[in-house]
Amino acid sequence: MNEIDILKADILDKVKKYYQLLYKNKKPFIPKKSCVNYAGRVFDENEMINLVDASLEFWLTHGRYSNKFESKFSEYLGVKYALLVNSGSSANLLAFMALTSPLLKNRAIKRGDEVITVAAGFPTTVAPIVQYGAVPVFVDVSVETLNIDITQLESAHSIKTKAVMLAHTLGNPFDIRAVKKFCDKHDLWLIEDNCDALGSKYEGNFTGTWGDIGTSSFYPPHHMTMGEGGAVYTNNKHLIKILLSMRDWGRDCWCKSGVDNTCGCRFLKQHGTLPFGYDHKYVYSHFGYNLKATDMQAAIGCAQIEKLPKFIAQRKENFDILFKGLIDLKDVFHLPQTLPQSDPSWFGFPLTLKDNVPFTRNEIVEYLEANKIQTRNLFAGNITKHPCFTVLKEGNDFRISQHLSMTNKIMCDCFWIGVYPEMSKTAIQFMIDTIRKFMRQYAIK
Structure with missing residues (x-):
């Protein structure tokens, strides 16, 4: 190894030590004090x-x-x-x-x-x-x-x-x-x-x-x-x-x-109405x-993709724990359903309030957030209701086929919580317990 290789190896070894000192030892989850994030980056020294x-x-x-x-x-x-x-x-x-x-x-x-x-x-x-x-x-x-x-x-x-x-x-x-x-x-x-x-x-x-x-x-x-x-x-x-x-x-x-010159004829072709032989590196076929x-x-991605199968397996396991822990609340929530031929790699755990429940989406979300459990709406809910659509005219700029009744239901009544790989079992159980505690205010067990 030459001097540069030795120096580089020393730098990368110190990066590994830096990770171990700063990131390796995770803080334990403490209910109501630790935040239950809906998602987060998961990495080690390799990234x-x-x-x-x-x-x-x-x-x-x-x-x-x-x-x-x-x-x-x-x-x-x-x-x-x-x-x-x-x-x-x-x-x-x-x-x-x-x-x-x-x-x-x-x-x-x-x-x-x-x-x-x-x-x-x-x-x-x-x-x-x-x-x-x-x-x-x-x-x-x-x-x-x-x-x-x-x-x-x-x-x-x-x-x-x-x-x-x-x-x-x-x-x-x-x-x-x-x-x-x-x-x-x-x-x-x-x-x-x-x-x-x-x-x-x-x-x-x-x-x-x-x-x-x-x-x-x-x-x-x-x-x-x-x-x-x-x-x-x-x-x-x-x-x-x-x-x-x-x-x-x-x-x-x-x-x-x-x-340069992969094609071997960089200056030897006719392109459009450009002068013959115009440099192919500066010819544009699209806007x-x-x-x-x-x-x-990309370097981070090369380390992440090695972990992807493990990430996916953990997301599935976390989702299953939540589903089993909340399944008897199926009269309160539309719990997530899948097609028989599907095998989801879950991004989150969605919950949609059923009609006529005694509380609103905002009330349960605010309760969870107050207990340091992050929640998210299902993104735009109904994108056509957002300010960006006020300049668009229905029929000309966009079209609604039939109706968006369930879309509006989701806009008003759906939220989701996290299942990301680094979420501890203690944190998942805390989410289940907190949702159940909220339900008891309304005599729902």
Whole structure:
């Protein structure tokens, strides 16, 4: 080893010691004093060592670790292609915008075309549709699964429909078989927003891999983290070319960062009406973005993905404890239900108040929060009710198919609590006991 290698090894060894001194010994959970977070990052010295290793290389942008992560992630999911991006929201933006590419000819989504989705979810599943000028068509959801009510699909369809874009809510797979059958029947694209469902399976295959494009988020609360970060994946070799172009400024060139002339004819082609031989590295076939993540984020991801199976197993176990501990409150709450062919990798544990219970969602949520138990609403509840929709006109800018009665029910009466991997059994039992204590105020046992 030379002097640089010795110094680097010493730095990384000190990082390991730093982790052990600062983070390794976790504080015990103390009811009513310790916060029961709905989610949190779970890491050890390996993430920190990778992060410092990447920073010492100082490549910063997409590089060695990014390539390694994309390879490991696609292998894990069993898909041909995966692209690392800077967030789950960017992943959704990229997935949707790829379907507007002129390279798709008559299947390309154009302004004014319709995309079927739901209003009960996170805004960035819908935002790309609206921002492009396509028309989201909202269908209702099931209060038990919190996923799309598939009986409304046909009524939502029109001659303008080009795609379906749906999330697997809190890790619970929607009825992919039915949705995919509908898409195949009408020749529609299917985007699976898999940001809350990494590791979930449907009929034995991972969610996110059934549609034309899947997306993931690596924000700290999610199944694995890079701090910020996301991914887009597909088995379609035509779509991956478009996705890569749009992620990297819209360029026509497919050279990796720091590499020139992969095609061998950088100055030897005609592109559009540009002068013959115009530098291929500066030819743009799409109006794209720079959505790449940094190599430091990818370095964290390379350590996280090794832990992912354990994370998923722990989430399932934590969910099961909560379900068993609250199952006899089924007259008070709509407890989460799954499809027989689903195997969820849960992001959270949802509870929806049944009609005519003697308390409101805010009352129980405020009680839990006062006892240091974090809660979250089901994201937007009904996105069409939010201030961002006040400038949009129903019928022109968006359309509601039939009704959103269950969506409104969820907006008013649903909340969820955490199941993340580092949550202790003591903390989980405290959540169960606290919910039960709240119920006793209303003579509910």
